[in-house]
Amino acid sequence: MRVRRAAAKAPRLSRREFQASMTALFAALRASDDIILHGLHRVRASGKSDGSEVTRADRRAEHILRACLAVAWPGDAVYGEEYGGVLCGRGRCWLVDPIDGTASYVLGIPMFGTLMSLVLDGEPVLGCIHLPALGETTYAATGHGCWWLRAGLGPRRVGVGASRALSQAKVGMTGVKEHSWYAKPGGAEVARLARAVGRLRMAGDCVQYALLCRGALDAAVDPFMKPWDIAAVVPCVREAGGVVCDLQGETGRILERTSIVAASSARLCGEIVRAARGPARARGRRPAARDGG
Numbered sequence: 200m201r202v203r204r205a206a207a208k209a210p211r212l213s214r215r216e217f218q219a220s221m222t223a224l225f226a227a228l229r230a231s232d233d234i235i236l237h238g239l240h241r242v243r244a245s246g247k248s249d250g251s252e253v254t255r256a257d258r259r260a261e262h263i264l265r266a267c268l269a270v271a272w273p274g275d276a277v278y279g280e281e282y283g284g285v286l287c288g289r290g291r292c293w294l295v296d297p298i299d300g301t302a303s304y305v306l307g308i309p310m311f312g313t314l315m316s317l318v319l320d321g322e323p324v325l326g327c328i329h330l331p332a333l334g335e336t337t338y339a340a341t342g343h344g345c346w347w348l349r350a351g352l353g354p355r356r357v358g359v360g361a362s363r364a365l366s367q368a369k370v371g372m373t374g375v376k377e378h379s380w381y382a383k384p385g386g387a388e389v390a391r392l393a394r395a396v397g398r399l400r401m402a403g404d405c406v407q408y409a410l411l412c413r414g415a416l417d418a419a420v421d422p423f424m425k426p427w428d429i430a431a432v433v434p435c436v437r438e439a440g441g442v443v444c445d446l447q448g449e450t451g452r453i454l455e456r457t458s459i460v461a462a463s464s465a466r467l468c469g470e471i472v473r474a475a476r477g478p479a480r481a482r483g484r485r486p487a488a489r490d491g492g
Contacts, residue, residue, distance in 0.1 A: 210319040211341040217325065221338060224315055224327055227267035231260040231313055232331045235298060239332065244305045252301045257281050260297035264315065268293050280427050286454065288321040294427040300404035309333055312405040316430035323454065326434035328409045337409040339438035345412050359441040360414030362464035363397070365474060368417035370396040371407030388446050388458075388475035389422045395474040408432045411461055412439040418462035418471060422446060426454045436461045448472040 212220065238256035245253055261281040268277055272291070278284035279295035286292060293315065298304050300311030309332030317325040327338040334350035337357070346354040372389060393399055402410055405428070407419035412435050421428075433453055436443050442465045445456035460475075462468040 210322055211324055212317075212319075212343070214343060217340040217343050220317065220325055220340070221327075223267070223271040224338075225336075227264050227271075228313060228315070228327075228329050228331070228336070230263045230267060231297060234260045234263060235304075235313070235331055239304065239309075240307045242305055244301065252305055253281065254298070254301060254305065256304070257298045257301060260313070261295055264295050264297060264313075268295075278427065280425065286426055287318070290320065292318045294318060294323075294430040296425075296427040296431070299428060300406070303403065310403055310406045312409070314405055314427060314431035316427070316434070318430055318454070321452075321454065323430040323433045326431040328405045328412075328431055328435055330406060330409065333406075335409070337412050337435050339412075339435040341434055341438065343438065345435050345439035347409075347413055357413040358439045359411060359436075359463035360417060362466055363417050365395055365397065365467060365470040367397040368467060369398045369400055369415075370471070371400045371402040371410060371416045371419040373401070373403040373407070373421050373423075388477075389420055391477050392420065392471060392475040405432065408436060408461055411441060411463070412436060414463075418460070418467055420446075420458075420460050420471060420475075422458045424457060424459045429454055429456065429459060432459065432461065442468045444468055444472065446472060446475050 235256050242254045242256060258281050261279050265277050268275065276285060276287045276292040277295060278286045278292055281297065296314040298311055299314050304311040313329040313331065315327045316323050325340040327336060329336045336348045339345035344356050347357045348354045400416060407416060410416040411419045433443050441461055441463050443453065443459060443461045444450045446458040446460060449456065460468055460471050462471060
């Protein structure tokens with residue numbers, strides 16, 4: 200099995216557009232942080248139709264983020280977790296997840312984040328993984344590198360760590376959140392994968408991708424992803440030097456995928472995909488391409 204790379208060249212922002220975009224996004228995130236952090240340790244959650252949790256802070260934070268985007272780019276489309284919208288295949292579209300990791304947020308655990316991204320003509324070109332309770336942000340744009348910003352410090356360019364074999368790798372995963380987890384497509388595959396990794400870290404949700412981007416983890420896997428999750432992660436991982444595919448090894452039309460494998464190299468990515476498939480399904484397939492990294 201090979202990790203299949205997308206052939207088309209992705210659109211991109213100019214450096215000036217990237218800098219201007221981040222200035223506006225940081226202002227929007229400061230406004231949403233006020234809402235999110237104020238509600239931490241005093242939150243009540245309700246259930247959504249898909250079984251996930253939602254809080255008042257989720258909805259209020261997305262509302263303010265949408266308002267900030269509308270001021271900065273009044274003609275742009277917005278697609279978000281709480282208030283929906285249309286994921287546009289042409290033109291500019293912002294994707295928003297106000298609290299990725301609501302389950303942690305509800306428990307008062309600081310392992311949650313706000314995800315924002317820009318999609319141009321169907322391709323994610325700018326991604327932002329903002330961790331308000333940890334005071335840090337990982338962000339990137341195609342062709343402009345991946346950056347890590349901590350409270351009180353300037354941005355630092357970051358990259359993934361050296362490639363490791365799966366048996367030696369530190370792999371982040373999201374924990375089992377509901378009894379039906381294993382019955383969903385991808386659930387059994389990730390459970391199978393957990394037995395093959397060197398060191399399993401249940402960092403979970405968007406936090407694990409931020410850790411991958413600066414080399415603290417070697418890979419991160421999630422079997423259940425939505426477009427607003429994927430769009431923010433992809434530019435960060437790729438610009439940090441990593442590889443992104445789904446549990447079938449596909450990299451094309453990435454926003455249509457429902458699972459994500461992100462790794463420091465194509466070699467490790469391929470190992471993860473094969474391990475998730477299991478020996479019976481992987482038998483007879485060609486080995487993953489070696490990338491030398």
